[in-house]
Amino acid sequence: MTVRGQIVRFALVGGVNTGTYYGLYLALLTVLPYVAAHVCAFLLSMVGSFFLTSYFTYRTRPTWRKFVLFPLTNAANFAVTTAGVYLLVGVGGFDSTYAPLVAAAAAIPVTFVVSRTIMLRPDGRRPDRAGHAPEAERAPVR
Numbered sequence: 001m002t003v004r005g006q007i008v009r010f011a012l013v014g015g016v017n018t019g020t021y022y023g024l025y026l027a028l029l030t031v032l033p034y035v036a037a038h039v040c041a042f043l044l045s046m047v048g049s050f051f052l053t054s055y056f057t058y059r060t061r062p063t064w065r066k067f068v069l070f071p072l073t074n075a076a077n078f079a080v081t082t083a084g085v086y087l088l089v090g091v092g093g094f095d096s097t098y099a100p101l102v103a104a105a106a107a108i109p110v111t112f113v114v115s116r117t118i119m120l121r122p123d124g125r126r127p128d129r130a131g132h133a134p135e136a137e138r139a140p141v142r
Contacts, residue, residue: 001059009057010112013049021045046074058119069118076114080107 001009024041032040050070054062084103088094094102 006057006116007112010053010115011108013052013057014108016052017045017049020048046071053115054119058116060119066118070115072118073111073115077104077107077111080110 021041024044025037028037028040050067051062053070054060054066060066081100081103084106085096085099088099088102089096
């Protein structure tokens, strides 16, 4: 699969993950306080996102090492969006209502690179030119 294909699949997984999070949040909100509902929905959707990212986006086998490192994609996203909001609003005078959307868009490439690095370089070996994981790490194509 090409890098372009991975980017498209990455965006699709992001959309599914957002919908999954929100659906879980709303469901859990009926039985939990909102912060607990948010945390539970966030963690559950991150687990789902890990498997979708592994099998669908990069077509690689999930491993415990990748699973443990996967939250770094969220950390990268948080860092970029937080810095982006600060710079847009605090330095650039941008409207605070729309700044998070612009910052989130700017974070997508960074998050993609972190995700790709985690999912395709589990043992330090580089993916091939087509963006595939080393042979031993590839998930079977169905």
